[in-house]
Every structure is written in structure tokens, then in C-alpha cells.
Amino acid sequence: MSFRNDFVWGAATSACQIEGAAFEDGxxxxxxxxxxxxPGKVFEGEHGDVACDHYHRFEEDVKLMAELGISxxxxxxxxxxxxxxxxxxxxxxxxxxYSRLVDCLLSHGITPYVTLYHWDQPYELYKKGGWLNPDSPxxxxxxxxxxGEALGDRVKHFITFNEPQVFIGLAFVDGVHAPGHRMSRAExxxxxxxxxxxxxxxxxxxxxxxxxxxxxxxPTSDVxxxxxxxxxxxxxxxxxxFAMPENGDWSWNVSWWSDPVMLGHYPEDGLRILEPDLPLxxxxxxxxxxxxxxxxxxxxxxGIPVSAAGNGTGNKVGDGAGGWRxxxxxxxxxxxxxxxxxxxxxxxxxxKFLYERYQTPIFVTExxxxxxxxxxxxxxxxxxxxIDYLHRHLRGLRRAAEDGVDVAGYFQWSLMDNxxxxxxxxxxxxxxxxxxxxxxxxxxxSFYWYRDVIRGNGENL
Ligand code: FCB
Numbered sequence: 440m441s442f443r444n445d446f447v448w449g450a451a452t453s454a455c456q457i458e459g460a461a462f463e464d465g466x467x468x469x470x471x472x473x474x475x476x477x478p479g480k481v482f483e484g485e486h487g488d489v490a491c492d493h494y495h496r497f498e499e500d501v502k503l504m505a506e507l508g509i510s511x512x513x514x515x516x517x518x519x520x521x522x523x524x525x526x527x528x529x530x531x532x533x534x535x536x537y538s539r540l541v542d543c544l545l546s547h548g549i550t551p552y553v554t555l556y557h558w559d560q561p562y563e564l565y566k567k568g569g570w571l572n573p574d575s576p577x578x579x580x581x582x583x584x585x586x587g588e589a590l591g592d593r594v595k596h597f598i599t600f601n602e603p604q605v606f607i608g609l610a611f612v613d614g615v616h617a618p619g620h621r622m623s624r625a626e627x628x629x630x631x632x633x634x635x636x637x638x639x640x641x642x643x644x645x646x647x648x649x650x651x652x653x654x655x656x657x658p659t660s661d662v663x664x665x666x667x668x669x670x671x672x673x674x675x676x677x678x679x680x681f682a683m684p685e686n687g688d689w690s691w692n693v694s695w696w697s698d699p700v701m702l703g704h705y706p707e708d709g710l711r712i713l714e715p716d717l718p719l720x721x722x723x724x725x726x727x728x729x730x731x732x733x734x735x736x737x738x739x740x741x742g743i744p745v746s747a748a749g750n751g752t753g754n755k756v757g758d759g760a761g762g763w764r765x766x767x768x769x770x771x772x773x774x775x776x777x778x779x780x781x782x783x784x785x786x787x788x789x790x791k792f793l794y795e796r797y798q799t800p801i802f803v804t805e806x807x808x809x810x811x812x813x814x815x816x817x818x819x820x821x822x823x824x825x826i827d828y829l830h831r832h833l834r835g836l837r838r839a840a841e842d843g844v845d846v847a848g849y850f851q852w853s854l855m856d857n858x859x860x861x862x863x864x865x866x867x868x869x870x871x872x873x874x875x876x877x878x879x880x881x882x883x884x885s886f887y888w889y890r891d892v893i894r895g896n897g898e899n900l
Contacts (some may be wrong), residue, residue, distance in 0.1 A: 441840060441897060442840055442897045443840070446846070446847070446848060446896060447847060448508070448509055448848070448849060448896075449509050449510065449848060449849065450509050450851045450853065450854040451512075451513035451853060452515075453515040453554065453557035453558070454514065454517035455490075455558065455858065456491075456860075457490050457857045458487075458494045458517060459487065459490040459494050460495065461486075463494070466517065467519035467520070467524060467563060468519060468561070469561060469562060470558075470569075470617040471487060471558065471860075472488075472519075473562050474618055475487060475617070481861050482865050483863050484863075490858045491855055491856075491858075497539070497540050497543065498543055499880070500880070501540070501547055502547075503854075504547065504854065505547040505549065506882075507854075507870065507889065508893045510550060510893075511549060511552050512550075514551070516586055517533070518555075518556065518559060518561050519563075520536070521537070521585060521586065521589075522561065522581075522585060538589065545593060550595075551590075551593070551594050551596065552596040552597075552598065553586070553597050553598065554600075554657065555597060555599055556579070558602075569630075570607070570630035570633050571626060573633065575634075576637040576639075576727075579637035579640065579641050580640035581644075583645055584644040584645075584648055587648040587652070588648050591649030595651055597653070598656060599637070599641050599642060600657065601738070601804075602658060602738055603631065604658060604660060604690055605659065607627055608627075608690030612624075612627050615861055623716075624687070628713060628718055629718040631690075632718045632720065635699050638700055638730070639727040642732070643727075643730055646730075653733040655732050655734040655802065656697075656735060657736035657738055657804040658693070658697055658737060659737065659738035659740075661740075661742060661785075662742045662782070662786075662788050662789035663680050663743050664743065664744055664782045664788050665788065666745065666746045674762075675745055675747040675763035676763065676792070677792050678762065679743070681792075682694075683706060684712075687712050689709060692706075699729065700728060700729065700730075701731060701796075702729075703726075705720070705725075733799075733800075734802055735793065735797050735800070735802070737793055737802075737804060738806070741782065741785060742780075742784065742785030742788070742789075744765070745766065747762060748762045748763055748764040775828070777859075779808070781808070783831040783832060783835060784835050786835040790839045790844050790846055791842065794839075794845060799845075800846075801846055801847060803836065803848070803849045805851075806849065806850075807825070807853060808824070809866035810825055810867060819881075820881055820882075820883040820884065822883045822885045825885040826888045829885065829889065830888075833892065834900050851870065853870070855870070855873050856869035856872055
């Protein structure tokens with residue numbers, strides 16, 4: 440056995456990172472449009488005003504996708520492009536753009552996977568308190584319904600949220616992503632609760648207006664990778680993945696973000712540890728949140744080597760629960776250009792642990808790496824490290840499928856180089872090189888490598 444016959448081979452992007460046209464055709468401002476223009480927030484003062492100019496070049500980009508041979512393309516909708524104020528009036532030109540993109544994808548045999556929220560909240564809603572406002576779940580449901588009604592005759596796959604860990608955690612706990620305010624733990628937990636409610640209400644809205652809809656969710660977290668396959672190390676890694684750290688560092692906790700959606704309740708250890716700062720959680724809230732997704736997505740880039748601590752008390756550097764220890768990496772161990780450590784087995788263990796707990800078909804909704812790519816003297820972009828990274832991670836994913844994990848698909852991040860948030864244009868994650876001066880696209884070696892993997896349904900990995 441290997442990848443299933445209908446395995447979905449895809450690539451992913453997000454609106455704010457590729458579209459550009461940030462102030463065109465009636466689009467409202469997003470929090471990122473504003474934040475990126477504040478001094479010192481984004482590397483070298485860059486922003487997404489133009490990015491890959493995909494808004495004007497999507498037809499060329501879809502042709503490249505067809506050449507790559509992907510069966511699905513995961514992109515996000517810019518909420519303020521379709522609803523400039525976040526609620527109320529709809530910008531028909533914004534809808535038209537996505538409608539044409541969807542038609543173009545379908546005419547090339549590519550299935551659209553639409554993410555509703557990939558971090559670019561309408562600035563007008565942020566001014567009303569953003570995710571702190573108790574009406575924020577309703578706003579999101581109204582937006583989901585608007586998109587569902589506009590595209591649901593052709594789009595059947597929707598993902599409510601991309602990485603809530605980041606747009607709440609990095610933005611409000613660490614304060615380094617838009618809108619960049621550090622808030623108290625009670626405030627950020629309240630926002631998280633609203634986001635979970637928004638997931639539930641948006642799922643209900645989509646299920647009510649899109650026939651045969653498949654709703655998904657795409658959180659993230661580093662994956663604890665056991666130092667060996669022996670049962671005590673595996674158990675330690677599993678605990679490390681799901682246990683709430685005793686120090687209450689909750690924002691990257693898998694269970695906090697996924698148990699309510701997938702199992703209908705917050706994890707008990709989290710409720711205990713975070714008790715003094717919890718928002719009011721009503722019984723009905725859990726019913727609203729528990730709109731179990733049809734598929735579970737997880738963005739996986741990195742692992743953490745973990746072993747059994749042996750003393751049953753846990754010993755993670757700084758916190759720990761459930762008898763596990765974070766191992767030090769060896770000097771000079773592999774890192775990508777952005778500085779993220781590389782653990783080749785993170786896809787294998789990630790999807791395995793998640794499937795054990797949630798028993799729902801799994802997609803890797805993002806995986807990939809940044810490297811220092813440029814066109815060589817021969818005019819080509821050689822990116823052997825990316826090929827090796829993808830090769831080894833996909834082997835791990837295949838091994839998980841062989842072990843019986845219901846792995847439904849894989850979206851490489853990213854189709855093309857793009858605006859990497861606070862890191863500006865410093866990090867190139869694409870299979871396609873983008874010259875941001877000329878907007879010329881140049882498929883990298885990894886593009887052709889991935890094309891061949893897709894053609895062989897991963898048999899040649
Ligand atoms: C993920 C984000 C995506 C991109 C990659 C590199 O956290 O979802 O937008 O920035 O990292």
C-alpha cells in the first residue's frame with residue numbers, strides 16, 4: 440500500500456502573501472495592510488501592496504499550476520476584498536476576482552480548496568475590537584455565508600482558519616505579527632474562544648448553503664519526534680504533543696485549539712492550568728464549536744526531538760508534563776534559511792499522533808522550506824535542499840499511510856515565493872521563483888521534481 444489513488448496533491452498560498460492590489464477595486468484595508476506600513480514592523484520596511492501581483496496575473500499562475508500537475512490548489516480569500524468593512528456591503532469586484540479564479544482553476548482540472556481566514560482581518564473590524572468583540576463569531580459567519588453563496592456552486596472544500604496559533608499567539612501573545620499588541624492571558628484566551636466559536640458558526644453557515652460541502656480546519660504546531668521508535672519514547676512524544684505545559688504557555692498547544700473542534704471539549708489539563716484566566720465557557724458554546732470538520736488539516740514544518748524523561752515528572756526545558764524531555768540537537772544540525780530546524784520524521788509522527796486522537800481524514804495543509812534561491816548562470820534555479828527536504832518528508836507521510844493513517848492529501852507551501860509576513864521578501868518558500876522587480880516567474884528544479892512525484896502518485900519517492 441502507498442498513497443491512496445485519489446490522494447490530493449496540491450500547493451498552497453494565501454491572499455495577503457501573493458495577491459497585491461491591496462488598495463484596488465474597492466478592497467478594504469486589512470490589519471496587515473496597515474501593520475506592514477508601520478516603521479520597523481516588517482523586514483526592510485516591505486509590505487504586501489504588490490507582492491506577486493497575482494490579482495492581475497492569476498491566469499498565468501494557474502497555467503503554471505496545470506504544468507505542475509497539482510490536483511488541488513489551496514488559496515485564501517481576502518475578507519476585506521469581498522467585504523471592505525468586514526460586515527454589510529459586499530464588494531462585487533472582489534467576488535468577481537475569486538469567481539474568475541475558481542473558473543480558471545476548474546477549467547484546468549484543479550480543485551479549489553478555499554481558506555476563509557489566513558490572518559488578514561478587515562481593519563474596520565479590528566477597530567471594533569477584532570477577535571475580542573463578542574460579535575466576532577457572527578461577523579465571521581456572515582462572511583462565510585457570503586463566500587459560500589457566491590462560490591459554493593463550484594467550490595466544495597473550505598478551510599475555516601489557518602493557524603490560529605499564529606494569528607492569536609504571535610500577534611497578541613508575542614506581539615510580533617499584525618496588529619502587534621501584546622495582551623493579557625485572559626484577553627488572548629477570550630479571543631481564542633471567539634475564534635473557536637467562529638469556526639463553529641462558519642461551519643454551520645457553509646453547511647447550510649453549500650451542497651456537498653467539505654469543511655476543514657488548518658491549525659499548526661511543532662511535532663515532538665521520538666528519539667527512537669521504542670514505546671516509551673513514542674509515548675513521551677505523544678504526551679508532549681497534546682499536554683498543556685505546566686507553565687501555561689498555551690498558545691501553541693494542539694489540544695487547546697483542536698480538542699474543542701474535534702472532540703467537543705477543551706482538554707482537562709488546560710482547563711486546570713489556565714483556570715484563573717479562562718473566559719466564560721457556556722454549555723451551548725461547546726455545541727456551537729463542535730462542528731466536527733469533514734477533514735482535519737495540519738500545517739507541519741518542524742519537529743522537536745523528544746525522549747522519555749525516565750523519572751515520570753517531565754523535564755522539558757522550562758516546563759513539562761507527562762514524563763518527556765526535549766533533547767538538545769547536535770551542533771550544526773540542519774536548519775532552513777529562515778532558521779527553522781529540520782526533523783525529517785515530523786510529518787510521519789505528526790499525522791500519526793493526530794489521526795490516533797481525532798480519527799478523521801488528514802491533510803497536511805502546509806509543508807515546505809525557505810532557502811536562498813536565485814537564478815544561476817545557466818538561467819535555472821537549483822534548489823537541491825528543498826528537493827531533499829520534500830523528498831524525506833513525503834517519504835514519512837507515505838510511511839504513515841502505509842501504517843494505516845488516513846492521509847488524504849498534501850499541500851506544499853508554497854506554489855511561489857511570496858510575502859513572508861514580518862520577514863518580508865527575505866524568505867523564499869516557493870516551487871516557483873519570483874523576481875519581485877519584474878514579476879517574472881521561473882519554476883525551480885523542485886517544481887519539476889514535484890511534478891514527477893505527482894505523476895507517479897508518490898511511487899517514485
Ligand atoms: C505558515 C503560514 C504561511 C507561511 C508559512 C511559511 O505558518 O501559514 O502563511 O508563512 O508558515
